Amino acid sequence: MDLSCTPEEEEFRARLREWLAKVLPGLPPKPSPDDWPGRRAYDLGWQRMLYDAGYAGLHWPADAGGRGATPTQHLIFLEETENAGAPYVGANFVGLLHAGPTIAAEGNAGQRARWLPPVLRGEEVWCQGFSEPDAGSDLAALRTRARRDGDDYVVSGSKIWTSHAEVADWCELLVRTDAKAPKHRGISWLAMPMDAPGITVRPLRTLAGSTEFAEVFLDDVRVPVANRVGEENDGWRVTMVTLSFERGTAFVGEVVACRRVLGELAREARKNGRWDDAVLRRRLGRLNAEFRALWRLTQWNVSESERSDGVPGVGGSVFKLRYSRARQDLYDAAADVLGPEALDLDSRWTLDRLSSLSYTIAAGTSQIQRNIVAERILGLPKGR
Numbered sequence: 001m002d003l004s005c006t007p008e009e010e011e012f013r014a015r016l017r018e019w020l021a022k023v024l025p026g027l028p029p030k031p032s033p034d035d036w037p038g039r040r041a042y043d044l045g046w047q048r049m050l051y052d053a054g055y056a057g058l059h060w061p062a063d064a065g066g067r068g069a070t071p072t073q074h075l076i077f078l079e080e081t082e083n084a085g086a087p088y089v090g091a092n093f094v095g096l097l098h099a100g101p102t103i104a105a106e107g108n109a110g111q112r113a114r115w116l117p118p119v120l121r122g123e124e125v126w127c128q129g130f131s132e133p134d135a136g137s138d139l140a141a142l143r144t145r146a147r148r149d150g151d152d153y154v155v156s157g158s159k160i161w162t163s164h165a166e167v168a169d170w171c172e173l174l175v176r177t178d179a180k181a182p183k184h185r186g187i188s189w190l191a192m193p194m195d196a197p198g199i200t201v202r203p204l205r206t207l208a209g210s211t212e213f214a215e216v217f218l219d220d221v222r223v224p225v226a227n228r229v230g231e232e233n234d235g236w237r238v239t240m241v242t243l244s245f246e247r248g249t250a251f252v253g254e255v256v257a258c259r260r261v262l263g264e265l266a267r268e269a270r271k272n273g274r275w276d277d278a279v280l281r282r283r284l285g286r287l288n289a290e291f292r293a294l295w296r297l298t299q300w301n302v303s304e305s306e307r308s309d310g311v312p313g314v315g316g317s318v319f320k321l322r323y324s325r326a327r328q329d330l331y332d333a334a335a336d337v338l339g340p341e342a343l344d345l346d347s348r349w350t351l352d353r354l355s356s357l358s359y360t361i362a363a364g365t366s367q368i369q370r371n372i373v374a375e376r377i378l379g380l381p382k383g384r
Contacts, residue, residue, distance in 0.1 A: 094125075098172060129172065132157070140184045202214055297322075331349070
């Protein structure tokens with residue numbers, strides 16, 4: 001395993017830095033967090049700029065419309081854009097980080113041609129319809145049914161925690177197509193148009209006040225069979241591809257952000273006198289080591305994915321498990337450094353602290369990640 005960058009990769013980094021320095025000062029102001037149509041337009045606008053500059057779908061294969069860059073170049077892109085303060089993928093994250101890579105890996109030629117270019121050009125937004133109210137962390141226990149009727153599936157059921165549903169054009173949707181099959185084998189992966197009759201979207205307000213999630217109710221929604229990615233009842237395998245992208249690379253930029261936040265806390269502690277507390281210094285030092293280790297683990301996972309056609313492996317679960325805890329520890333430490341400021345409801349520190357609580361649930365709970373690590377990495381027997 002070689003964690004160093006080649007001369008070509010360093011040249012790529014330099015060109016990217018130069019481009020970011022040129023375009024970022026000219027970006028319009030960010031819209032209000034509650035203005036989802038405005039946020040959609042802002043995020044799609046940034047995506048179009050990336051596309052025009054040749055940075056959209058950087059790590060996607062060339063036959064899927066990407067640049068076919070190496071995973072290491074993708075890592076450099078995420079690191080440099082985060083360090084420069086560039087916009088995050090925002091409303092585009094499901095399409096760019098989950099659905100798009102899944103379709104690139106598992107879709108047929110027609111599906112790739114239909115869905116991937118609009119994602120890369122910043123024209124369409126995707127949401128994720130996986131979780132259900134009664135399934136909890138047991139994704140395979142989903143109950144949303146899809147009944148075959150000619151060239152369509154007729155879908156009924158409900159989804160929860162559907163990211164960006166209120167501004168999405170498409171939904172990556174898991175449905176049960178065979179109620180009699182074992183629960184992992186009767187599932188199919190569909191691309192559902194969000195303007196289809198029978199769809200009701202009800203936004204959910206999170207603890208931090210955001211409405212980025214929603215409940216989605218499906219009442220005899222017709223989805224063309226041609227929108228199924230993979231074979232019928234093979235959706236669980238396709239879903240594992242989706243989740244490998246979600247856990248393998250989707251949080252990379254956030255590790256960079258956490259390292260930057262940690263530096264801010266250290267500087268603030270030196271200014272306000274908290275740096276004299278040896279216990280606090282050790283705590284910040286341990287967090288620094290933790291995030292450095294997570295960055296190295298990310299590099300290792302990327303190195304592994306280079307040997308598996310760009311699809312991350314189960315090592316992403318190790319990363320996700322530890323990162324979720326480290327992020328919460330970081331904002332616990334922020335409360336010690338900042339004191340009452342960390343409790344101000346209008347402070348970004350407070351909102352980030354509240355947001356950090358969700359990371360042991362999002363993209364697979366920590367309990368699920370432990371099971372994956374135990375069974376698929378350590379080879380331990382399944383629990384009864």
